Amino acid sequence: MRLTAQRTVLSSALAGVLVLGAAAGYAVSADLTGNGDARRIAGDQTSTVRAELRGGAARNVILLIGDGMGDSEITAARNYQYGAAGRLPGIDGVPVTGQYTTYSLDRSTHEPDYVTDSAASGSGWSTGTKTYNGAISVDVDGAAQKTVLEMAKANGLRTGDVSTAELQDATPAVLVSHVSDRGCYAPSSSACTDADRLETGGPGSITEQLLNTRPDVTLGGGAASFADTARAGQWKGKTLMQQADARGFDVVTDAAGLSGATRADQSAPLLGLFSGGNMPTEWNGAPATRTGGTEAPIRCAANPAHTAAVPTLKAMTTKAIDLLDAPSAKKGFFLQVEGASIDKQDHAANPCAQIGETVAFDDAVAAALAFAEQDGNTSVFVTADHGHSSQIVYPGTTTPGLTRTLLTADGAPMTMAYGTAPEGGSQDHTGTQVRIAAYGPGAANVVGLTDQTDLFFTMRDTLRLDPDKELPGAPEIRSVNINDGAVLRGNKTFVVTLDAPAKYTYIELNQGGVWKTDNTKAPGSTNAGSKPTLKIDTRDYPDGTYSLKIDAVGIDGRTTEKVLDLEIRNH
Numbered sequence: 001m002r003l004t005a006q007r008t009v010l011s012s013a014l015a016g017v018l019v020l021g022a023a024a025g026y027a028v029s030a031d032l033t034g035n036g037d038a039r040r041i042a043g044d045q046t047s048t049v050r051a052e053l054r055g056g057a058a059r060n061v062i063l064l065i066g067d068g069m070g071d072s073e074i075t076a077a078r079n080y081q082y083g084a085a086g087r088l089p090g091i092d093g094v095p096v097t098g099q100y101t102t103y104s105l106d107r108s109t110h111e112p113d114y115v116t117d118s119a120a121s122g123s124g125w126s127t128g129t130k131t132y133n134g135a136i137s138v139d140v141d142g143a144a145q146k147t148v149l150e151m152a153k154a155n156g157l158r159t160g161d162v163s164t165a166e167l168q169d170a171t172p173a174v175l176v177s178h179v180s181d182r183g184c185y186a187p188s189s190s191a192c193t194d195a196d197r198l199e200t201g202g203p204g205s206i207t208e209q210l211l212n213t214r215p216d217v218t219l220g221g222g223a224a225s226f227a228d229t230a231r232a233g234q235w236k237g238k239t240l241m242q243q244a245d246a247r248g249f250d251v252v253t254d255a256a257g258l259s260g261a262t263r264a265d266q267s268a269p270l271l272g273l274f275s276g277g278n279m280p281t282e283w284n285g286a287p288a289t290r291t292g293g294t295e296a297p298i299r300c301a302a303n304p305a306h307t308a309a310v311p312t313l314k315a316m317t318t319k320a321i322d323l324l325d326a327p328s329a330k331k332g333f334f335l336q337v338e339g340a341s342i343d344k345q346d347h348a349a350n351p352c353a354q355i356g357e358t359v360a361f362d363d364a365v366a367a368a369l370a371f372a373e374q375d376g377n378t379s380v381f382v383t384a385d386h387g388h389s390s391q392i393v394y395p396g397t398t399t400p401g402l403t404r405t406l407l408t409a410d411g412a413p414m415t416m417a418y419g420t421a422p423e424g425g426s427q428d429h430t431g432t433q434v435r436i437a438a439y440g441p442g443a444a445n446v447v448g449l450t451d452q453t454d455l456f457f458t459m460r461d462t463l464r465l466d467p468d469k470e471l472p473g474a475p476e477i478r479s480v481n482i483n484d485g486a487v488l489r490g491n492k493t494f495v496v497t498l499d500a501p502a503k504y505t506y507i508e509l510n511q512g513g514v515w516k517t518d519n520t521k522a523p524g525s526t527n528a529g530s531k532p533t534l535k536i537d538t539r540d541y542p543d544g545t546y547s548l549k550i551d552a553v554g555i556d557g558r559t560t561e562k563v564l565d566l567e568i569r570n571h
């Protein structure tokens with residue numbers, strides 16, 4: 001009996017946090033040759049599983065997406081880092097599992113497209129609506145579909161969107177924007193259509209919509225798009241970074257800045273931009289080639305580009321949870337975390353970088369799970385958006401595609417094969433169903449076979465979100481207590497009625513474009529609340545035509561302007 005220690009850990013897997021500390025070195029696996037030595041469970045699991053199936057509502061939901069993380073990618077990462085009989089501390093510690101289908105729809109025929117991309121699949125769990133490849137939270141006809149993050153925010157929850165990719169990339173974008181083509185990153189992106197662009201009446205590029213949707217915490221790469229310039233709207237002519245500054249975002253650009261952040265809310269949302277494009281991978285190694293499978297097995301190395309200035313996905317996840325978790329607040333939070341480059345390195349046929357990103361993602365899952373277990377009122381969902389190319393094939397062989405052999409934690413060779421594109425091409429997604437795992441209230445809704453779109457409804461219902469609640473836009477000026485062209489004499493208090501309290505409302509009396517007074521100067525006036533005022537005595541001003549200029553500024557910087565003409569006639 002050599003497995004006692006490991007068995008103890010494994011049998012507690014369903015109930016608690018898993019830390020399989022010593023597994024990262026070489027050849028750590030126990031002798032697996034005896035009867036029952038490779039078992040992962042000890043005895044009957046019925047009561048343990050039953051205890052995990054909790055109904056009811058959750059205060060918080062954390063959704064973790066491994067992009068392109070099919071079963072093959074999970075198995076390869078486990079084999080490499082923890083050994084064949086080991087466990088991924090995060091992913092394998094999420095107790096309730098099932099499978100879900102990921103297919104998308106053909107845009108014109110509406111028939112199933114058996115291989116999804118990250119845009120259609122993300123739109124599926126973000127909105128509950130199946131759509132076409134390339135769509136960002138719009139349906140097959142291009143109509144915007146409300147996202148789970150928008151719904152959470154409209155219901156008073158705090159929200160977060162974290163990724164190792166560019167923030168404009170499909171997976172983070174599906175929560176905060178609605179565009180017909182996933183390439184519509186910024187105002188000058190050629191992929192934007194007239195339906196998307198601000199200057200043609202659309203909601204704007206992904207980056208502009210991200211600033212409007214304004215999650216409390218947004219962390220990832222994609223700084224380059226913020227250098228682009230708005231072509232229409234309130235911030236026309238300003239860069240998107242200038243807009244972010246003007247609208248109160250706290251921008252951090254490195255690990256130290258992130259760890260120094262102490263608050264993130266609607267007055268000052270946290271925007272972490274840690275790379276111009278996608279963030280660097282944590283590991284690197286030789287990519288797969290036509291003959292790589294027969295070459296000497298390799299071990300993976302740390303990627304020097306992932307310096308100490310670049311936060312890990314775990315660090316971003318932990319900070320996001322710290323900032324979003326406010327036990328004294330009435331409502332909880334919704335947070336999505338994406339390990340984006342599992343997919344990107346699968347495309348690149350780079351098994352070391354792919355596995356390193358899977359292990360980094362797993363660290364983030366473990367952190368989320370530890371929070372949920374301690375919190376007691378948080379559900380965690382862990383899944384992928386689609387399957388991908390990589391396969392584990394017979395050790396030391398080649399295939400008609402590309403291969404590379406790695407030396408795993410077991411000290412054994414593991415050959416990875418990529419065969420969905422020729423050498424030099426981008427290895428591509430596959431149409432397999434993928435694993436979904438859950439912990440906490442609502443976990444039972446991932447059991448068996450579900451569809452990607454079910455996840456939206458599971459999260460919405462677990463958080464008890466009212467789908468009809470709307471996100472506030474710019475302040476609405478409901479009324480002003482004078483009519484356009486009014487003739488005034490004596491003491492007058494202008495009262496502006498808004499739909500909701502604004503950050504502030506500026507009310508100015510001017511004549512021919514020249515400032516006369518405003519509600520920051522005039523005694524007895526107020527620029528706060530939902531009924532701001534300006535008090536004047538018309539006898540302080542000569543007779544003539546004037547105008548009343550009103551700017552109602554929302555907490556997110558969006559402003560509604562109104563101008564009324566008036567006449568002062570004291571005599």
Ligand SMILES: [Mg+2]
Binds near residue numbers: 067169171
């Ligand atoms: Mg992605």
Ligand SMILES: [Zn+2]
Binds near residue numbers: 068118343347
């Ligand atoms: Zn991909």
